[in-house]
Amino acid sequence: MVIPDYKKYLAVERLPHIWCAGCGNGIILKALLLVLAELNFRPGEILLATGIGCISRAGDYVSFQRFQGTHGRTLAFVTGLKIARPALKVFCLIGDGDCAAIGMGHLIHAARRNLDVAVLVANNLNYGMTGGQFSPLTPNKSLTSTSRAGKIEASLDICRLAEVAGANYVARTSVFYHGELRKYIREAISKTGFSLVEILTPCPTYYGRYNKIGGPDEMLTWFRDKTVPLKKYLQMDKQEQKDFFWRGKLVE
Numbered sequence: 001m002v003i004p005d006y007k008k009y010l011a012v013e014r015l016p017h018i019w020c021a022g023c024g025n026g027i028i029l030k031a032l033l034l035v036l037a038e039l040n041f042r043p044g045e046i047l048l049a050t051g052i053g054c055i056s057r058a059g060d061y062v063s064f065q066r067f068q069g070t071h072g073r074t075l076a077f078v079t080g081l082k083i084a085r086p087a088l089k090v091f092c093l094i095g096d097g098d099c100a101a102i103g104m105g106h107l108i109h110a111a112r113r114n115l116d117v118a119v120l121v122a123n124n125l126n127y128g129m130t131g132g133q134f135s136p137l138t139p140n141k142s143l144t145s146t147s148r149a150g151k152i153e154a155s156l157d158i159c160r161l162a163e164v165a166g167a168n169y170v171a172r173t174s175v176f177y178h179g180e181l182r183k184y185i186r187e188a189i190s191k192t193g194f195s196l197v198e199i200l201t202p203c204p205t206y207y208g209r210y211n212k213i214g215g216p217d218e219m220l221t222w223f224r225d226k227t228v229p230l231k232k233y234l235q236m237d238k239q240e241q242k243d244f245f246w247r248g249k250l251v252e
Protein backbone atom coordinates (compact mmCIF):
# COMPACT_ATOMS: atom_id res chain seq x y z
CA MET A 1 0.00 0.00 0.00
CA VAL A 2 1.41 3.37 -1.04
CA ILE A 3 1.12 6.02 1.68
CA PRO A 4 0.35 9.49 0.26
CA ASP A 5 2.93 12.20 0.87
CA TYR A 6 1.07 13.84 3.76
CA LYS A 7 4.21 15.50 5.15
CA LYS A 8 4.01 18.28 2.58
CA TYR A 9 0.99 19.52 4.59
CA LEU A 10 2.75 19.09 7.94
CA ALA A 11 4.81 21.83 9.61
CA VAL A 12 7.55 19.43 10.66
CA GLU A 13 9.67 22.22 12.10
CA ARG A 14 7.01 22.83 14.79
CA LEU A 15 7.15 19.29 16.13
CA PRO A 16 7.03 17.71 18.66
CA HIS A 17 3.42 18.54 19.44
CA ILE A 18 2.14 19.48 22.88
CA TRP A 19 -0.66 16.91 23.22
CA CYS A 20 -0.60 14.47 26.12
CA ALA A 21 0.78 10.98 25.64
CA GLY A 22 -2.04 8.76 24.39
CA CYS A 23 -4.23 11.63 23.14
CA GLY A 24 -5.94 10.77 19.86
CA ASN A 25 -5.61 14.24 18.32
CA GLY A 26 -2.42 13.30 16.51
CA ILE A 27 -4.25 10.38 14.89
CA ILE A 28 -7.03 12.73 13.75
CA LEU A 29 -4.57 15.27 12.32
CA LYS A 30 -2.62 12.60 10.45
CA ALA A 31 -5.85 11.12 9.04
CA LEU A 32 -6.84 14.57 7.77
CA LEU A 33 -3.43 15.21 6.18
CA LEU A 34 -3.46 11.78 4.52
CA VAL A 35 -6.84 12.59 2.98
CA LEU A 36 -5.58 15.97 1.74
CA ALA A 37 -2.64 14.18 0.12
CA GLU A 38 -4.93 11.59 -1.46
CA LEU A 39 -7.11 14.35 -2.91
CA ASN A 40 -3.97 16.29 -3.93
CA PHE A 41 -5.09 19.70 -2.74
CA ARG A 42 -2.81 22.64 -3.40
CA PRO A 43 -1.89 24.51 -0.19
CA GLY A 44 -3.33 27.78 -1.50
CA GLU A 45 -6.83 26.38 -2.04
CA ILE A 46 -7.45 24.96 1.45
CA LEU A 47 -7.83 26.38 4.96
CA LEU A 48 -8.01 24.74 8.37
CA ALA A 49 -10.13 26.59 10.92
CA THR A 50 -9.99 25.81 14.64
CA GLY A 51 -11.36 27.23 17.86
CA ILE A 52 -10.23 26.84 21.46
CA GLY A 53 -9.53 23.48 23.06
CA CYS A 54 -7.10 20.57 22.77
CA ILE A 55 -7.80 19.87 19.09
CA SER A 56 -7.47 23.55 18.19
CA ARG A 57 -3.69 23.23 18.47
CA ALA A 58 -3.77 21.14 15.29
CA GLY A 59 -3.54 24.39 13.34
CA ASP A 60 -0.05 24.93 14.72
CA TYR A 61 1.19 21.85 12.89
CA VAL A 62 -0.03 22.42 9.33
CA SER A 63 1.98 24.15 6.61
CA PHE A 64 -0.98 25.64 4.74
CA GLN A 65 -3.46 28.41 5.56
CA ARG A 66 -4.99 28.23 9.02
CA PHE A 67 -7.30 30.30 11.16
CA GLN A 68 -8.01 30.14 14.89
CA GLY A 69 -11.09 31.86 16.26
CA THR A 70 -12.40 32.50 19.74
CA HIS A 71 -14.13 29.76 21.72
CA GLY A 72 -17.31 28.54 20.06
CA ARG A 73 -17.18 31.06 17.21
CA THR A 74 -15.22 29.08 14.61
CA LEU A 75 -18.23 28.52 12.35
CA ALA A 76 -19.27 32.17 12.58
CA PHE A 77 -15.84 33.22 11.31
CA VAL A 78 -15.87 30.47 8.69
CA THR A 79 -19.22 31.76 7.40
CA GLY A 80 -17.54 35.10 6.72
CA LEU A 81 -14.52 33.41 5.15
CA LYS A 82 -16.72 31.45 2.75
CA ILE A 83 -18.63 34.59 1.76
CA ALA A 84 -15.36 36.42 1.04
CA ARG A 85 -13.60 33.44 -0.60
CA PRO A 86 -16.28 30.99 -1.82
CA ALA A 87 -13.76 28.92 -3.82
CA LEU A 88 -11.67 28.22 -0.72
CA LYS A 89 -12.07 24.67 0.60
CA VAL A 90 -12.53 25.09 4.34
CA PHE A 91 -12.61 22.41 6.99
CA CYS A 92 -12.88 22.82 10.74
CA LEU A 93 -11.32 20.88 13.58
CA ILE A 94 -13.28 21.68 16.72
CA GLY A 95 -13.95 20.04 20.06
CA ASP A 96 -17.01 19.07 22.04
CA GLY A 97 -17.07 22.41 23.86
CA ASP A 98 -16.54 24.50 20.73
CA CYS A 99 -19.51 23.07 18.86
CA ALA A 100 -21.84 21.66 21.51
CA ALA A 101 -21.70 24.24 24.31
CA ILE A 102 -21.01 27.91 23.55
CA GLY A 103 -20.87 27.19 19.81
CA MET A 104 -24.03 25.12 19.44
CA GLY A 105 -26.05 27.95 17.91
CA HIS A 106 -23.41 28.55 15.23
CA LEU A 107 -23.33 24.82 14.42
CA ILE A 108 -27.11 24.67 13.99
CA HIS A 109 -27.22 27.71 11.72
CA ALA A 110 -24.22 26.61 9.63
CA ALA A 111 -25.99 23.29 9.00
CA ARG A 112 -29.31 25.04 8.37
CA ARG A 113 -27.69 27.35 5.81
CA ASN A 114 -25.90 24.35 4.28
CA LEU A 115 -22.59 26.18 4.54
CA ASP A 116 -20.04 24.46 2.29
CA VAL A 117 -17.66 23.29 5.01
CA ALA A 118 -16.54 19.98 6.52
CA VAL A 119 -16.66 19.99 10.32
CA LEU A 120 -14.58 17.40 12.18
CA VAL A 121 -15.57 17.18 15.84
CA ALA A 122 -12.94 15.68 18.14
CA ASN A 123 -14.98 14.30 21.04
CA ASN A 124 -12.76 13.27 23.95
CA LEU A 125 -15.82 13.19 26.25
CA ASN A 126 -14.65 16.04 28.48
CA TYR A 127 -12.92 19.42 28.54
CA GLY A 128 -9.39 18.06 28.39
CA MET A 129 -7.61 21.40 28.05
CA THR A 130 -8.98 23.01 31.21
CA GLY A 131 -8.98 20.17 33.74
CA GLY A 132 -11.38 17.41 32.72
CA GLN A 133 -14.76 19.03 33.35
CA PHE A 134 -17.85 17.47 31.79
CA SER A 135 -19.10 18.76 28.43
CA PRO A 136 -22.50 18.43 26.72
CA LEU A 137 -21.16 15.29 24.99
CA THR A 138 -19.93 13.58 28.18
CA PRO A 139 -21.92 10.38 28.75
CA ASN A 140 -24.40 10.24 31.63
CA LYS A 141 -22.93 8.96 34.94
CA SER A 142 -19.35 9.75 33.85
CA LEU A 143 -16.90 10.87 36.51
CA THR A 144 -15.22 14.19 35.77
CA SER A 145 -13.65 16.99 37.75
CA THR A 146 -17.07 18.70 37.88
CA SER A 147 -19.18 15.54 38.36
CA ARG A 148 -17.42 13.65 41.14
CA ALA A 149 -20.48 11.50 41.82
CA GLY A 150 -21.28 11.01 38.13
CA LYS A 151 -22.76 13.34 35.53
CA ILE A 152 -26.51 13.63 36.06
CA GLU A 153 -27.35 15.24 32.69
CA ALA A 154 -28.10 13.26 29.56
CA SER A 155 -25.45 13.58 26.85
CA LEU A 156 -26.12 15.42 23.61
CA ASP A 157 -25.91 13.49 20.33
CA ILE A 158 -24.18 16.08 18.12
CA CYS A 159 -24.74 13.93 15.02
CA ARG A 160 -28.51 13.81 15.55
CA LEU A 161 -28.50 17.56 16.10
CA ALA A 162 -26.66 18.11 12.81
CA GLU A 163 -29.10 15.79 11.04
CA VAL A 164 -32.15 17.68 12.31
CA ALA A 165 -30.51 21.02 11.46
CA GLY A 166 -30.17 19.96 7.82
CA ALA A 167 -26.59 18.72 7.33
CA ASN A 168 -25.81 17.06 3.97
CA TYR A 169 -23.48 14.46 5.47
CA VAL A 170 -23.17 13.16 9.04
CA ALA A 171 -21.05 10.29 10.34
CA ARG A 172 -19.42 9.07 13.55
CA THR A 173 -16.40 6.88 14.18
CA SER A 174 -13.46 6.66 16.57
CA VAL A 175 -9.71 6.87 16.20
CA PHE A 176 -9.58 3.10 16.75
CA TYR A 177 -11.07 2.58 13.27
CA HIS A 178 -8.42 4.49 11.34
CA GLY A 179 -9.45 3.30 7.87
CA GLU A 180 -13.06 4.24 8.52
CA LEU A 181 -11.93 7.58 9.93
CA ARG A 182 -10.06 8.43 6.74
CA LYS A 183 -13.00 7.28 4.61
CA TYR A 184 -15.46 9.51 6.43
CA ILE A 185 -13.13 12.52 6.37
CA ARG A 186 -12.58 12.00 2.64
CA GLU A 187 -16.32 11.79 1.96
CA ALA A 188 -17.07 14.83 4.14
CA ILE A 189 -14.45 16.98 2.42
CA SER A 190 -15.57 15.82 -1.03
CA LYS A 191 -19.21 16.79 -0.44
CA THR A 192 -20.69 20.13 -1.36
CA GLY A 193 -22.59 21.63 1.55
CA PHE A 194 -22.40 21.12 5.29
CA SER A 195 -20.75 17.91 6.49
CA LEU A 196 -20.01 16.75 10.04
CA VAL A 197 -17.90 13.85 11.27
CA GLU A 198 -17.80 13.17 15.00
CA ILE A 199 -14.59 11.42 16.04
CA LEU A 200 -14.44 9.70 19.42
CA THR A 201 -10.91 10.12 20.74
CA PRO A 202 -9.22 9.12 24.02
CA CYS A 203 -8.29 11.44 26.87
CA PRO A 204 -6.33 9.16 29.21
CA THR A 205 -5.08 12.14 31.23
CA TYR A 206 -8.56 12.93 32.58
CA TYR A 207 -11.49 10.87 31.29
CA GLY A 208 -9.65 7.54 31.25
CA ARG A 209 -8.15 8.14 34.70
CA TYR A 210 -11.29 9.47 36.40
CA ASN A 211 -13.45 6.65 35.03
CA LYS A 212 -10.84 3.97 35.76
CA ILE A 213 -10.67 2.88 32.11
CA GLY A 214 -6.88 3.02 32.05
CA GLY A 215 -4.19 4.44 29.81
CA PRO A 216 -3.99 4.91 26.03
CA ASP A 217 -4.13 1.21 25.10
CA GLU A 218 -7.03 0.54 27.42
CA MET A 219 -8.94 3.57 26.16
CA LEU A 220 -8.56 2.46 22.53
CA THR A 221 -9.81 -1.01 23.49
CA TRP A 222 -12.69 0.64 25.39
CA PHE A 223 -13.68 2.59 22.28
CA ARG A 224 -13.52 -0.62 20.25
CA ASP A 225 -15.81 -2.41 22.69
CA LYS A 226 -18.17 0.49 23.33
CA THR A 227 -18.92 1.39 19.68
CA VAL A 228 -21.36 -0.63 17.60
CA PRO A 229 -22.49 -0.24 13.98
CA LEU A 230 -25.50 2.05 13.63
CA LYS A 231 -27.76 -0.70 12.28
CA LYS A 232 -27.03 -2.92 15.28
CA TYR A 233 -27.43 0.00 17.68
CA LEU A 234 -30.91 0.76 16.36
CA GLN A 235 -31.93 -2.84 17.07
CA MET A 236 -31.02 -2.50 20.76
CA ASP A 237 -33.57 -1.47 23.37
CA LYS A 238 -33.25 2.01 24.89
CA GLN A 239 -31.68 0.75 28.11
CA GLU A 240 -28.98 -1.22 26.28
CA GLN A 241 -28.19 1.73 24.01
CA LYS A 242 -27.09 3.76 27.04
CA ASP A 243 -23.97 1.59 27.35
CA PHE A 244 -22.79 2.08 23.77
CA PHE A 245 -21.93 4.65 21.11
CA TRP A 246 -23.17 4.04 17.57
CA ARG A 247 -20.79 4.47 14.65
CA GLY A 248 -21.47 4.77 10.94
CA LYS A 249 -23.08 7.13 8.46
CA LEU A 250 -26.26 8.79 9.64
CA VAL A 251 -26.88 11.15 6.70
CA GLU A 252 -25.64 11.10 3.11
